[in-house]
Amino acid sequence: MMRVVFFIGTAGSGKSSLTAAFAEWLRLSKQDVSIINLDPGALTLPYTPDVDVRDYVNVEELMDEYSLGPNGALVMAADLIADEIEKISMDVEELKSDIVLVDTPGQMELFAFRASGPYIVHEFTKEPKAAVYLFDAVFSLNPLNYVSNVFLSAAVYTRFFIPQVHVLSKCDLLPADDVNRIVDWSANPKSLEYAIDQKLEGTKRLLSRNMMKAIFQLGLRFLLIPVSARTNDGMINFNMALERILAGCDKYTY
Numbered sequence: 001m002m003r004v005v006f007f008i009g010t011a012g013s014g015k016s017s018l019t020a021a022f023a024e025w026l027r028l029s030k031q032d033v034s035i036i037n038l039d040p041g042a043l044t045l046p047y048t049p050d051v052d053v054r055d056y057v058n059v060e061e062l063m064d065e066y067s068l069g070p071n072g073a074l075v076m077a078a079d080l081i082a083d084e085i086e087k088i089s090m091d092v093e094e095l096k097s098d099i100v101l102v103d104t105p106g107q108m109e110l111f112a113f114r115a116s117g118p119y120i121v122h123e124f125t126k127e128p129k130a131a132v133y134l135f136d137a138v139f140s141l142n143p144l145n146y147v148s149n150v151f152l153s154a155a156v157y158t159r160f161f162i163p164q165v166h167v168l169s170k171c172d173l174l175p176a177d178d179v180n181r182i183v184d185w186s187a188n189p190k191s192l193e194y195a196i197d198q199k200l201e202g203t204k205r206l207l208s209r210n211m212m213k214a215i216f217q218l219g220l221r222f223l224l225i226p227v228s229a230r231t232n233d234g235m236i237n238f239n240m241a242l243e244r245i246l247a248g249c250d251k252y253t254y
């Protein structure tokens, strides 16, 4: 059976790098993995995609043909991918891989907050799927940034409604203490509340507190798994979380 994992996160959060590093890591443990690039705007990629959306949709051609700027063309490209999804999906099925990693468009809103994204995820083969949402470690060190990112990830979840794993990406860029602190915020509301009181004042403090309360009231859990695409730290835990969701704790390839 094929399993599909979508990598989703704000621009520059490390989606393409983590896709590449995780694929390499899986290959080393003899797992049959493929990579799909769904980012029509990617100029260079840190991996060789097995299926590449740029073979179907060309952003530069759209700019020329419709006199669009780069952002307008990206929006149009995101919608055009939906028209091609049947063909893309067939290409993916033909790979017959056990696990398929999907790198999504750089600007998350093109994928998560337009009608085409959920349609693409839904139509993208009928196999079991999960999403990985990336929290950029350096950005998340500030409690207000962290809380707004939790909100974004909750919004993404409500768009796709597939199991979602949350990772703290680029964790090699922070000292271990800071990484542990952020992970603790994700596990323990009290420690986040403490950090908000310590580090924020006035409106920022009030807003963060209320946003945090709203999230916990919704009953959404966002336990973060620290990972690094550079050092491969955390890959074992990350893979275990995905195996638990997608393969009932088994490996993808026997």
Ligand SMILES: Nc1nc2c(ncn2[C@@H]2O[C@H](COP(=O)(O)OP(=O)(O)OP(=O)(O)O)[C@@H](O)[C@H]2O)c(=O)[nH]1
Pocket (backbone or CB within 6 Å): 009, 010, 011, 012, 013, 014, 015, 016, 017, 018, 039, 105, 106, 107, 169, 170, 171, 172, 173, 227, 228, 229, 230, 231
């Ligand atoms: N130190 C470190 N840098 C990283 C890591 N992952 C990504 N980066 C760097 O962060 C930048 C963005 O990484 P990408 O993988 O392109 O992120 P992305 O989310 O695919 O970016 P866009 O698709 O352009 O939005 C690059 O300069 C990467 O080298 C990591 O684990 N550690």
Ligand SMILES: [Mg+2]
Pocket (backbone or CB within 6 Å): 015, 016, 017, 039, 042, 103, 104, 105, 106
């Ligand atoms: Mg990318």
